[in-house]
Amino acid sequence: MKPKTDAWVENHGDALFAYALSRVSDRSVAEDLVQETFLGALQVRDSFEERSSERTWLTGILKHKILDYYRRSHRGIAEKTEHTDDPDTLFDKAGRWRNSPENWGETPEDLLGRREFIDALRACIRALPDNQRAAFLAREIDGFSGEDICKKLAVTATNLWVMLYRARDRLRRCLTENWFAKLSPGA
Amino acid sequence: MTEMLNCQKVSFLLSQSLDTPLPWIMRARLGLHLLMCRRCAAFRRQILVLTSVVRGAAAALAVDPGHDTAALSPAARARIKELLASQGAA
Ligand SMILES: [Zn+2]
Numbered sequence: 001m002k003p004k005t006d007a008w009v010e011n012h013g014d015a016l017f018a019y020a021l022s023r024v025s026d027r028s029v030a031e032d033l034v035q036e037t038f039l040g041a042l043q044v045r046d047s048f049e050e051r052s053s054e055r056t057w058l059t060g061i062l063k064h065k066i067l068d069y070y071r072r073s074h075r076g077i078a079e080k081t082e083h084t085d086d087p088d089t090l091f092d093k094a095g096r097w098r099n100s101p102e103n104w105g106e107t108p109e110d111l112l113g114r115r116e117f118i119d120a121l122r123a124c125i126r127a128l129p130d131n132q133r134a135a136f137l138a139r140e141i142d143g144f145s146g147e148d149i150c151k152k153l154a155v156t157a158t159n160l161w162v163m164l165y166r167a168r169d170r171l172r173r174c175l176t177e178n179w180f181a182k183l184s185p186g187a
Numbered sequence: 188m189t190e191m192l193n194c195q196k197v198s199f200l201l202s203q204s205l206d207t208p209l210p211w212i213m214r215a216r217l218g219l220h221l222l223m224c225r226r227c228a229a230f231r232r233q234i235l236v237l238t239s240v241v242r243g244a245a246a247a248l249a250v251d252p253g254h255d256t257a258a259l260s261p262a263a264r265a266r267i268k269e270l271l272a273s274q275g276a277a
Contacts, residue, residue: 104233
């Protein structure tokens with residue numbers, strides 16, 4: 001049985017490419033990921049269930065390919081501990097906050113209604129170090145469990161928790177600076 | 188052996204609790220700290236808002252408007268079709 005692979009590329013190629021590009025930013029890497037996704041799909045096409053949409057099925061394969069790419073390309077994606085811009089510098093020797101985290105004072109619903117906020121969020125995510133971004137998006141958007149991410153990225157659980165902690169901390173500070181502080185200059 | 192939780196440890200545990208269940212005794216100690224510490228409580232609210240907005244914006248974040256043409260190049264499209272045709276026939 002020959003799958004309609006030309007139709008796959010026509011129907012889903014661009015969407016998968018856009019998804020990949022939002023994660024890896026290099027066009028040729030994104031193209032390779034789309035290619036690997038389709039070839040991988042060909043291998044396991046018997047597992048496709050008509051109930052789920054073809055797009056969802058293919059995107060699921062792509063999510064795995066993205067994590068594989070990060071593991072391959074970073075020769076051990078484990079978090080280094082000597083960054084200066086990490087949460088350790090936010091605390092004094094006794095482990096107390098040097099500056100208090102702000103009260104953002106807006107609900108997720110308010111924020112999601114604003115295009116400019118989504119743009120700020122996207123820019124902050126893009127500014128994360130590659131390993132932190134890969135781990136964070138795999139966890140929060142792609143819905144991988146911590147255990148799965150550890151296996152795919154070949155890192156320990158502790159290392160993953162540190163990566164996610166640093167990613168969340170950078171993002172909250174980035175959003176404070178680039179969104180909330182600009183929103184209310186008098187506050 | 189219960190060392191005091193300081194804010195630095197609390198902030199890490201708050202993040203960790205989003206990824207793995209913490210033992211109940213640790214949750215109780217965290218809860219107690221949060222009652223007394225406005226700074227850690229604010230940190231906790233921030234990372235919870237962050238989590239909801241990232242999940243809520245997932246679809247918008249999966250496209251990259253920074254690239255005006257998020258479409259496969261004709262060369263890549265042709266290459267992939269060819270590969271699929273040859274492998275699919277095998
Ligand atoms: Zn505290």
